[in-house]
Amino acid sequence: MVYEASIFDNLTQFFMFTGFANVTLGHIVMILIGLVFIYLAITKDWEPMLLIPIGFGILIGNIPLFPGLNVGVYEQGSVLNIFYQGVSQGWYPPLIFLGIGAMTDFSALISNPKLMLIGAAAQFGIFGAYTLALALGFSPAEAGAIGIIGGADGPTAIFLSGRLAPDMMGAIAVSAYSYMALVPVIQPPIMRLLTTEKERVIKMKPPRAVSPTEKRLFPIVGFLLTAFIVPSGIPLLGMLFFGNLIKESGVTKRLATTASGPLIDVMSILIGITVGASTQADKFLQWSSVKIFILGAFSFVIATLTGVLFVKFFNLFLKEGNKINPLIGNAGVSAVPDAARVSNNVGLEYDKRNYLLMHAMGPNVAGVIGSAVAAGILLAFLA
Amino acid sequence: MKKFYTLILLLGVVCASNLYAQNMSDMRLNEVLVTNTEGFEDDYGYRSGWIELFNTSYGTVDIAGCYLSTDPNNLTMYMIPKGDVLTKVQPRQHILFWADGIANRGTFHLGFTLDGAKEVIFTAADGRTVIDRVEFPALEPNKSYGRKMDGEGSAAEVGVFYTSYRNSLKDAEAKADKSTKFGWINMDNPTPSTNNATLVGESKSAMMAKNDPYGIFMTVTAMGVTFLVLAILYIVFKQVGKFHIKKKSENATKAVAGIAQSGKADTSGQVSAETYAAISMAIHLFMQDNETHDFEDTVLTINKVSRTYSPWSSKIYTLRETPQLKK
Structure with a gap:
């Protein structure tokens, strides 16, 4: 009888350690959200890598825990907490930028540098969301972190929100990546609404061949110019341009291969899993998260809108034959290369021979630089 | 070649010494108290005058090997001992030296006192380069002479590594109140090992909320800067592109001229077969819509190849030989 009682006590005690004893409605909701993400990635192919x-990560972070086991992402010294340092201290995003730099071909931008201005115009999405977030009662630091969703750049969003509003980072990152996956859904209606039939079939001059010297100069000059003006953006801009230099230099192929392959993959895995794990129910399921999602959608809309409208405005000053197809204005938001693909696909709907992909890659990569610059500015003003 | 390597080596040495010096030059004398009768006590429970240093940088600075002195003719009166981890001063932190004249009490006990002293000099590890120096007026007991704000104000009178900084401060000093040394004040309430002035500052975010509640100025400023950055890049690379195109056309012209001069040009009026092939290919691609795409559909089809017989799948080769009893 004594043994039976002891076993029963042990089992009862063990049960108290299990997730079943500690589960709440919040945990279940978050687990369902995690499952929906996995479902969308597998069946709809929406940004599966992220x-x-x-x-x-959401599943990992929302397994109900008995406190004190030192396994949770927010428990000091736990394995997940050590992984999470890369997010909270902000060193995963610059390493991802290194990989992005090593993968990006800036030729389209170098051959037609005026497209850079579209990348700047689309950053209005960030500041449109910033002003609206202020109006909704968020502090300037929180508003800045939310606004960066409009940059459509996951690593930048994580980098900035980790500094300005760490508590909101999970919601901001999930929102940014979700809307990036939804770029093909959000952008086309806005693009059609703001352009005329005639504008949609504008044929742009084919980009000229860019010499290797120009390609090598771009990351060096680009970094020096941008970093001198916005030193707070050095972690992102430095890594982006450095990654591009090792690609274009032609003598560091191994480094470029590592940065654009294994390194960025490792970082994507770590950043994805830890950001997901940081969205614990008690931190994520709040009204502020709902507001963040609404503001995130708003920022994408504004960014697309300003990008397209800026091209239309810019065309007023360009000669016939040099005009830009406004359908590439949406690509000013980063979301590389999805936004450029959207430009191409919408363009092909109206002219089957008008391939806009290469042209759209210009503002698309300019958007990456623009959003990193904008993040640097927000960091300087608000951190 | 030898000269080149020597030059590189020299450059390396100069850079390394500068790097070292820049670390040291971040240190400032911050506060001095000459007579201490009722203030802060040392670890032994004794009161004595003290000198406070402040690390103005955002990195740790090791001051081991540096010197403190009160005599401009003897800059090496007290060498800060090496090998003590406590000589590594954390970013934006203070370090206090007791001027009790008993150096064997530990790293932070100087071998001299401040009695009768008129100045304190902090010298780099080379024993010659003065990093910071302050002359102080006659001080009442238990009153100190310190910087209004930690690390800010007059720099060293002598110092080889940051002349421009010192000059800029001198300009400011010239405009400042002459009665006190710029940035330094008599302090009725000494603050050993802590901030000379307590900042009750608001965070940047709170200040922004007060100054720009609607985010208008932030938006205009940030968008302006973003446009500026990308506009500069645009202008620079437009010029680079123009230069490149010009150079390319010049090279092409030179090449044509070279061919014409050497008489190798095709003057017969016949076009080469390669040119015809290129034109034909271009027309072919243009005429056939399906061929003018610029990306592949990336669908890879793998057909199953059935082989009725293969040694790999043969049962004969996978079975062991039937054991036979040898007679």
């Missing part, structure tokens, strides 16, 4: 790690 949504699968984030979705599974």
